[in-house]
Amino acid sequence: MSGTKLVLTTLVASLVLAGCASVGPNYQRPALDTPASLGNIATQNKLAAADYISWWKSFQDPTLNSLLDEAAANNQDLVLAAGRIEEARAVAVGTNSNRYPSVDANLSASRSRTSENAGKLGAGANPVSKDFQIGLTASYEVDFWGKLARADEAARARLLAQEANRGLVQSSLYANVAQTYFSLRAGDAQLALADSTLKTRQENLRLQQKRYTAGAVGELDLHVAESETAAAEISYAQAKQAVSNTESALAVLLGRSATAITQPVIARGNSIDGLYQQLTVPSDLPSDLLNRRPDILVAEQNLVAANADIGQAKSQYFPSVKLTTTAGYESRVFQDLLNPASLLWNLGASLAQPVFRAGAIGAVVAGAEARKTQALAQYVQAVQGAFHDVHDALNNTAANEQVNAASERRVVALKDSLRLADLRYKNGYSSFLEVLNAQRDLFQAQSSLIDTKRAHLSSIVSIYKAVGGGWTKPESLASK
Template sequence: MNKTLLSMIIALILTGCAVGPDYKRPAIDSPGAWRFEEKEARDLANTAWWGQFGDPVLNELIQTALRENDDLRIATARVEEYVGRYWVGRSGLFPQIWADASAGRNRVSEEGMSPLLSSALKNPVDYYQAAFSGYWELDLWGKLRRANEAARADLLSTQEARQSVILSLVSSVANGYIALRDLDKQLEVTIRTVKIREEAYKLFKLRYEGGVISELELYQVKSEYEQALATIPQIEKQVASQENGLSVLIGRNPGPILRGKKMDDLVLPTVPAGLPSDLLTKRPDIRQAEQDLVAANARIGVARAQYFPTISLTGLFGWSSSDLSNLFTGPAKMWSWGGSLTAPIFMGGAIMGQEKAAEAIQQQALFNYQRTIRNAFREVEDALVNQMRTRGQLDAQKRQVDSLREYARIARLRYENGYTSYIEVLDAERSLFNAELQYVQTQGILFQALVNLYKTVGGGWVVEADKLTAAAAATDNKPVKTEIRQGN
């Protein structure tokens, strides 16, 4: 009889259906190619692209950030949290078993409302008890399986969120370092211009004192000198702010940042190749949005399963005796088992409301998934056109700087030979100074455009960066768990 009942229970569990919709990836209208595709693109999205800059200092800064950045540590701890939540949710699929032991002494009144019936009975009396008890909810309708599916998707979503932190962190450190070296070069150009204008001012001061030039020309030169001099503290302020921001990114207190190669010595990275459809698997934010959709889809099944009865089994096996020496003997044995069925009859629309809420959340997750994909397409297109057009802008500004250098040279020759006033020289040098600063800024923008392109494309380089966090994870109390893998 017992074997037959057990066989029926196991058969019900194995053949039980899981209510609710099964997840299917939504159809996505992906472009066949990028609008501004780079002809010389190479498949480098799975490599540590920051090494292409050829700057060991930048490599070290990124490695330090991956070991010590606070946001990454928070994201890693959050993954640990969801690993624990997954195991808590998964435990409901299995029987829950407890062990219990108790001992004590009781005495009943011999004169009260319920006096001791016989003086032959022991009073007080000792008692000893040891037992195992269990509970198992049979998941016939798939409520627990759907909840476990949702918990697994939540965990995978959290892991993808951590990958997004790594993606943003590496890109931010690279962009921050480039911005710092760009400011350094702007400061270098400004200091060189100040020295030139200071020499000119000293020379014109001597000429003024000798009565060669007018006071007007002297103050024109001095004005340009002071204007360049005022630019230095402005750039130095930006340098200090950039250093402080980079220091915090790499997990340190605000302070100076070690420099490596100069801006002109950095190597421009190659444009990574890839199709728009590749983003669905390359970008962690898209994978995260999809896992959020999987979890929301599974929770519809959890809500619908509440329409059906809940069937559970309980059992107890143990020993009870008034004499410790007889506790584990045959006569002291006790056991019981039973089952229960609980079905909703009237809930006032509560279950229907939970189902509608779950369906609405699933729709929100679906729209967010579609929006994330569209934004990803836009970001890559923007990054491609940015680096492409910035190259053309940089080339034009380089020609402009060369032209203005020649213009300034000729203007000075004309002035020294008495063909024009010094105003023409000042105009040429002012234009040259501004053009040089603009050229340096555009140079930094181009490097950052390539960094942002690798960021928007995503790919296996995030995994390569994640490997660099292993040293930090090994020193923590608990390394990041990776038992839960996303299925195909």
């Protein structure tokens, strides 16, 4: 039998011997008590079939779409998640390679001299010798107990967990960008309102100064006008500050440079009112939507890996069997190296059975089982957290809609109150303080209405985030 045929025969025989069942528990998804539906929204807003992959397009704002594309291309959290996927993939490939034979080619040459006074040489023997070798060495661990198969199962599960984790990062990123954009447009509206109010207060102060000079009003009215103007200046400065901070926060989410973060320039699209007019509520919320939620997938794949680790640990109780073989040529003369008479080969097998480890293997098994218990708890917590997130998002959406409707009615009523108060003041039936009170109440109501619209838009985004919207499962996870 030639050396090459001998190596191949040995490897094939080893692979045939490896078809044994794996020790340790096979994974089964935990049975949890979950509702069939995530709940319904009692809403006056438009209901629509949801696109959970690209939900932000329902707001019909090309600028928002562009910002989300920029974030997906440049955000460093996504870059970090992608790097972790590649690392996990490399580990999985390396772990899987252990299930196959390793074959090495060897070529060596040596020259040595033996002492003539050591009594090791025969009469007339040359003390200087040469040796040339060429051949193949193969080794293989027979996976009788599934140790290597369980290691491969765990590594693949951890790779899937990293792929799902990237989806979690992406889903959170899209939600954060959209909600920050809504905050920016609400901040722009607050700044415009503060600017308009400041101008009104400044005009009031100018008129009161004239009236005070003419003796038509007292010093109290003048000081009240001055106070209200100063308050409007404070509101304007705070609104401007909030817009600048929001722009910088959005620049970070978009993955822009340090210079662009310190001097942010963020494009604007629809106003907060325009965005609110496009608001739609997803009409279909079956509970199996949560099967696409990435953090649940991460938790389950970590549980799969922990379950496989138990099999790896238990396999250490059983013997390990390794096969080795070498085939090649050896000669002391290089020209005769490939001569059939220079052929050499050997076969080897070893079996190692742990006898006494002072409880070390049991400790490894106990540790693996404890980690599975932790992974199971984390999986249950992930499912509980998902339903909690959906509940709160639906509850907040319903509450924000009611608050918004009441806020709009309040603004309308306060506008009429201001009109009447101004009319009474001009006709001498009331003091200027009544007008200022009406202006102050209207400003606060209009500011609150802007924030309510922002909160309502954000709660809709929270619904999509709660069901894992904003990412597409890779094929490796599609059947999970």
